[in-house]
Amino acid sequence: MSYQTPKSRQGPVEEILGILDGAKRVLLTTHINADGDGAGSEVALAGWLRAQGKKAWIINPTPYPDSLRFLLPGKGWTLDSGSSQAKELAQGADLAVILDTGEVSRIGSVMALFQDLPKVVIDHHPPGPDPIPGVSFRAPDACAAGELVFDLLIRAGGPWPPEAVRGLYVALLADTGSFRFSNTSPDTHRIAAFLQEKGADPEKLHRSVYGNVSLRKLRLLHATLGELEVDPEGDLAWMTVPAGAFDDLRAIADDIEGLVDYPRNIKGVEVGLLFRETARGATKVSFRSNGDIDVNALARQFGGGGHVKASGALVERPLPEVRAEVLEAVRNAVRGRRGDGRG
Ligand SMILES: [Mn+2]
Known part of the structure; x- marks a missing residue:
């Protein structure tokens, strides 16, 4: 040993x-x-x-x-x-x-x-x-x-x-x-x-x-991939779990596990995000970083936390509002780093 x-x-x-x-x-x-x-x-x-x-x-x-x-x-x-x-x-x-x-x-x-x-x-x-x-x-x-x-x-x-x-x-x-x-x-x-x-x-x-993925989880992935968005710069990608599909499939929190890896794994992406509206109207955000962006620091801005390359936050506000703020914060983090690099 x-x-x-x-x-x-x-x-x-x-x-x-x-x-x-x-x-x-x-x-x-x-x-x-x-x-x-x-x-x-x-x-x-x-x-x-x-x-x-x-x-x-x-x-x-x-x-x-x-x-x-x-x-x-x-x-x-x-x-x-x-x-x-x-x-x-x-x-x-x-x-x-x-x-x-x-x-x-x-x-x-x-x-x-x-x-x-x-x-x-x-x-x-x-x-x-x-x-x-x-x-x-x-x-x-x-x-x-x-x-x-x-x-x-x-x-x-x-x-x-x-x-x-x-x-x-x-x-x-x-x-x-x-x-x-x-x-x-x-x-x-x-x-x-x-x-x-x-x-x-x-x-x-x-x-x-x-190796025991439920059909329900795969159907939720199918519905969520339809919501994939990528910034024109190609460095930030995100998905939002469609609330209707989540309810219709009677999905559970476990079914969300790993979904954030899809935006994160796109070539050129620095930060991948997943947004989900919870049953009581709060917003759950998963953050994944591939490089130098500290997503623990980003999640902490929204009351969450975790690790430098993987973190999450649960925000007690409606999804569209939270999503706009998170996207802005992540863009600033990516842009700020680039600014430093040039300067
Ligand atoms: Mn652990």
Whole structure:
């Protein structure tokens, strides 16, 4: 095993392991609309805790995504955040672990549920304006929150139950775009190699995550591609999910996943955007950058955030208004950079 946890993480790793060691009943959560990293990391950590005879449950602010349910070894691993059972468990638990976000606003109703519990945050996002209180293990240099969970498990010397191995592999897969984004490091591959040796099946896991596209999602893509727009300069492209199609298809938030890659992947495009009107009239914006434009900074202008090359914002105003402002801000960012280049 040639992987070494970076020095900067060794202190937090010891501290978090100490806290986990002292806990018997642990609740885990991740951000709204869990992705492969959030959902994979929490299954992995829950599986590792359970393998040591502890109690661990996953309580997310939004339902565990159907497309990732294959990660759950059985029933009784997840609970609805609004259920009376979740409230009871929160009263009897001795620790809450928040994965793949450190922001109060990103865990929705779960924040109130975890109010009185000691909290541990394990996250790889740059810190935001509204941090969850408690002990933090934050490392923006990690490709996924799953990389940090791996740091804990490798230091602990396992155990490595199959759900932990699969969860961590899927966490890496999801956040590195199947090992191709710029956050894919030699360490990413070293960890993936270790997980493969522990039984992770790359073909099977990739197919489980990406080879089960619903017809509904494909129809939503078909409708949304009809809304594709590109600036004459060719460097900015965006799509707006047609509200009618979303409703007619009875689409869910999961069906939006990956749509923003279509405008982003056009030759010459620097920034790709996706706009969607939510059921209650707010506007969701996804930002993707291919180069030097910091879309985390752009999303923050609209109350959101994320990573330098991938971010999002939820704005409580009507779509046409938000779209016009976002497009102007992104054009300014692209133009400003060009101005600097010339000057
Ligand atoms: Mn992540």
